[in-house]
Each structure stands twice: as structure tokens, then as C-alpha cells.
Amino acid sequence: MLSSVDVNDIQEHSTNSKTNDEKECRLSKRLCYILRYGAMKEGLEIFEGGFVDVSQMMELDMMKHHSLEDVLQKVETSLSHRGAKRFESKTENSKTLIRACFCRNFELSTYHEGSNVPTLLANCLDHITSNINMYDLEDFPDEYLINKMIHRLKRQKKLNNSTLRQLLVPILEHLDLDGVYVTEGTIKLIWRSCPNLKVISLKDCGYVSTDNLMEQLLKNLPSLESINLCACKHLTDRTLKALCRYSKNLRQLNLSWIRTMSEKAIIDLMIKCTQLKHLDIYDHKISPEGRRCMVDIAKPRGLTVVLKGLNDQQVAPANPCLMLPNFGLTW
Structure with a gap:
């Protein structure tokens, strides 16, 4: 029979494990956000190939509860549901650079470089998407901007049937x-x-x-x-x-x-x-x-x-997480 001390130890261990799991889950989500599409929006410099300086990333507010060691370990060990590495790292000019292995789709920063002043485009898109029902976009000629609006509303969890009726246009x-x-x-x-x-x-x-x-x-x-x-x-x-x-x-x-x-x-x-x-x-x-x-x-x-287990080099991709190239792009 377990003593009260043993029970307390088990409960404490269970609580600590749950807390650690939640922290790891948050870290994974934050790395996916930053390394797949949020780096430019957060003001980080993007190096060739979609790499980000990990020391610069660690200065972000959202990373203040995570250590550099935790981040580098997650980069080395995190796997997708298909068993492929989510992230990779390299050292270049004394800097440790990291990136997402797939699904990279960086957004342009909504602020002027070196400031917290939103760009004119960001202000315009904010106004239009906040008042989307006031606009008739039927003959609007720019697909890129329409998809920017769709992507923005989707990120804000405001993309619904009502907004889609305004944004689904022939272009x-x-x-x-x-x-x-x-x-x-x-x-x-x-x-x-x-x-x-x-x-x-x-x-x-x-x-x-x-x-x-x-x-x-x-x-x-x-x-x-x-x-x-x-x-x-x-x-x-x-x-x-x-x-x-x-x-x-x-x-x-x-x-x-x-x-x-x-x-x-x-x-x-x-x-x-x-x-x-x-x-x-x-x-x-x-x-x-x-x-x-x-x-x-x-x-x-x-x-x-x-296809899982398909190893023919002429048919199967080297990376099983290969995404269809157009999906997720902001046009």
C-alpha cells in the first residue's frame, strides 16, 4: 500500500510532467510560427534559404520563458507526424542559424524597417478587412491583395461565410x-x-x-x-x-x-x-x-x-513531408 508521501510524490511528478509537456508544446508552436511564416513580421532578419539567427530570435518576448538550450534541443529532436525533421540548424560566420524544413511562407513585416510604425499597405488592409462588408470587390483586379486579405482574416480567425462572400471574386x-x-x-x-x-x-x-x-x-x-x-x-x-x-x-x-x-x-x-x-x-x-x-x-x-514505406528513389521524395508547392502561399 502506498503511503501519503508516496502518493504526493506521484502527484507532484505527474503535475511536473504535464507542465513540461505543455511548455514543450508551446515551444514547438512558437518555433513553427516564427520559422514558417512569422519571422519577418516579428522583425527578424531572414538569411538565404529561410534561416534565422537563433540568438536574435531569443530576444523576442514570446521566447522569454524558453532557454537557448531548450530551443536547440527542440530543433534537433522535433519530428512531424510523418517522422521527418521539422527544423534544422547550421553554423555560419560564428552564428547559429535555424529554419523550418518545410511549409516556409514568410510574411512581409507590417512595420517600416526599424520602427513600430505600420506601413500604409498594412493600415489599408486592416481598415478594409475590419469593414469588409462595406466593399464590393467583384471587379478588383489584384489577386495578391485579395489573398492577403483572406490570409489576414484567416490568421485573425475572422474568415467565415460572410467575409468569404465578399472575397470570393473572379480574379x-x-x-x-x-x-x-x-x-x-x-x-x-x-x-x-x-x-x-x-x-x-x-x-x-x-x-x-x-x-x-x-x-x-x-x-x-x-x-x-x-x-x-x-x-x-x-x-x-x-x-x-x-x-x-x-x-x-x-x-x-x-x-x-x-x-x-x-x-x-x-x-x-x-x-x-x-x-x-x-x-x-x-x-x-x-x-x-x-x-x-x-x-x-x-x-x-x-x-x-x-506513400509511407515507399523507398524507390525515382518515385518517392527524399523528404516524406514534401508539400504541394502552391499550398499555403500568399498570393
Whole structure:
């Protein structure tokens, strides 16, 4: 039987472990934010290749509760869910530089260099996005600025059906709704309002992405080249057939974290989508025969296939976390 002292020790150990886990989780999130897209916004210098001086980073307020040793250890040990390194480091001119291995998408600083004075562009975007319902952007000619507004509202967690109705306009060719709460009505608005879309990410929009809706989307957006359907778990072989039928320009496709699609339908898609250059099916269960078939299809076409355990150097990427190149970009 445990004494009261033993029980207290166990509880204290459990509390300390939980506190340490929470601290490590916060550190990982902060490193991802800074090294993937927030470095310039936080006023850090970006070196060639997306590297950041770790000593400069440690001066940020958000890092004051973390030690340099903790940061460097996290850089060396942090792995993605696919087992790939999230970060890497190097020493150059007596400086320790670190960067994210993937998903880098640095934002321009919203302040004038060396000051806390917001730029005119930042002020204008703040005003417009704060009063978005007052603006008619139907014929606005600058896709880059529209996507800046979408990205800003998404970061502020203010991107919803109401704001999207104002921002989904014909000029858009790239649309990233990764993790945004959208409805069936929003998806319909996409193909009605953005007929020229070439790139779309619906990652983690599985609650609304059905075969019927995807079939209509693909039918009405024939110019799509890059599609991210990661974690849209209700989609089946019917969506793959629709891709074969309507997406003749498809070059990049992410189907990871979907367990409702058959091996046969995936192979059929690889055969029929002749422009396809990158296919992510990382966690799909594919038989040895199916893997051999996929390699035979992919090799002569230079098609990259991301699949756990696939080691063929001519087909599998060296980094299993390779992202589709357009996803996440601010246009």
C-alpha cells in the first residue's frame, strides 16, 4: 500500500510532467510560427534559404520563458507526424542559424524597417478587412491583395461565410481554406464566383466535403491544377472518378488521411490523369502488388508519389513531408 508521501510524490511528478509537456508544446508552436511564416513580421532578419539567427530570435518576448538550450534541443529532436525533421540548424560566420524544413511562407513585416510604425499597405488592409462588408470587390483586379486579405482574416480567425462572400471574386486563381469553417453554400459560391481557380486547398474541411459536392466543384472548375483534400474523410472512389473525368489539367493532388478510397481507384486515377506530377497518399494501405504497379506507372512520367514505406528513389521524395508547392502561399 502506498503511503501519503508516496502518493504526493506521484502527484507532484505527474503535475511536473504535464507542465513540461505543455511548455514543450508551446515551444514547438512558437518555433513553427516564427520559422514558417512569422519571422519577418516579428522583425527578424531572414538569411538565404529561410534561416534565422537563433540568438536574435531569443530576444523576442514570446521566447522569454524558453532557454537557448531548450530551443536547440527542440530543433534537433522535433519530428512531424510523418517522422521527418521539422527544423534544422547550421553554423555560419560564428552564428547559429535555424529554419523550418518545410511549409516556409514568410510574411512581409507590417512595420517600416526599424520602427513600430505600420506601413500604409498594412493600415489599408486592416481598415478594409475590419469593414469588409462595406466593399464590393467583384471587379478588383489584384489577386495578391485579395489573398492577403483572406490570409489576414484567416490568421485573425475572422474568415467565415460572410467575409468569404465578399472575397470570393473572379480574379482568384489560388484559394487556401485549410482549416477554415465553411458550409455547403460556401463551396457552391467558390465555383460560381471563382471560375478561374487553379489551386485550392480544402484540407481539414472534411465535415462539408462530400462526393456529391466535390463532383460539382470539379465539374465547374476545369482549370484546377493543384488540389489538397487532406483529411476530407467522407470522400470515396466517386470523387476519384470525378477527378479523372473533369480535372484534365491536374498536376498535384493530396489525398492523405483519407481511408475510404480503394487501391484500384487510386491506380486508375494515376493512369487517367496524365498530367499528374505529385500524388500524396502517405497513409493509405496499398498492397505490395499495388505499390509495384504505382512505381511502374510513375517512373516513366516523372510522377512523385508520397506513400509511407515507399523507398524507390525515382518515385518517392527524399523528404516524406514534401508539400504541394502552391499550398499555403500568399498570393
